[in-house]
């Protein structure tokens with residue numbers, strides 16, 4: 376096990392760590408590659424690889440053969456280049472004209488999200504170094520992208536512009552994770568119809584996120600080179616827990632902390648801010664060293680469970696900034712839990728991030744992205760240790 380990321384090492388044991396299992400990451404990448412068939416993967420490592428650490432994740436995925444990456448914003452792409460990742464990198468976000476020289480300098484692929492952006496990239500390519508683009512077509516997400524009626528013309532003109540290559544024409548699905556939602560097939564049909572109208576076949580097309588790749592085979596069925604853009608499934612998570620099991624995805628991140636203090640709380644006494652939990656009998660309560668400042672949402676108050684020595688235990692009372700209390704059972708029963716014991720908030724040995732997300736009324740994406748910068752990422756790598 377090696378610790379490679381911020382915060383700086385202080386020589387003391389951190390109370391909370393996010394253990395990132397790179398073997399599981401590579402396993403998930405292989406699962407997705409098998410499911411993608413002849414399509415290639417563009418691994419989505421935006422938001423610090425969904426909280427897992429973009430550089431170690433991209434390095435591990437590169438070792439397992441992935442050559443395309445995507446991030447959300449320019450600075451994330453530059454950070455990967457500065458760490459020595461020399462694969463293809465697409466930035467999903469819409470560029471500003473003053474950012475284009477950086478795309479050229481770092482050989483980053485720019486997302487053409489509007490006719491204005493198309494003009495800016497054409498100007499930048501004429502006056503400077505070449506630019507590699509992916510043209511984003513809006514087939515119904517209405518986030519960023521060019522409307523299909525306009526996109527045909529933009530693509531045909533960009534294809535004739537010196538210094539510009541169109542690496543891909545692409546779109547994004549709004550409902551791929553809702554089986555049977557007809558809008559997914561509607562978006563795919565709109566995209567297909569657009570492709571039929573452009574003059575030059577693009578070097579690649581791509582639509583599928585994790586849910587598309589695993590649940591919507593039509594999102595991969597295109598002529599020529601197809602890419603898929605999985606994010607969440609690489610990290611072993613899906614909104615639908617059944618999809619995790621059905622595809623043998625393995626959790627990459629385990630958020631764990633330890634028992635700081637043990638209490639016996641007397642009947643009628645309460646625990647934590649606002650007195651939201653009361654003991655009905657003499658009760659064993661553990662105080663553990665994580666709270667919402669670590670990214671353990673306050674909505675988990677009186678709702679979540681944690682894993683201690685393989686046993687599920689409920690959160691007792693309000694989640695605090697840096698501590699959370701856990702009910703261990705009646706004081707009349709013996710307990711083996713001791714100060715210093717490991718507590719799994721989610722991941723291996725505890726509930727999944729998807730379960731935690733359910734309790735916190737959100738999706739697993741927000742749970743893993745939300746693990747805060749003060750939590751050290753500790754990398755487990757069976758291949759190199």
Ligand SMILES: *Cc1c(COP(=O)(O)O)cnc(C)c1O
Pocket residue numbers: 419421467547583584585586604605606607608
């Ligand atoms: C985040 C994102 C993805 C990855 O989505 P997952 O659901 O995590 O697989 C793919 N494409 C775009 C445009 C995205 O923004």
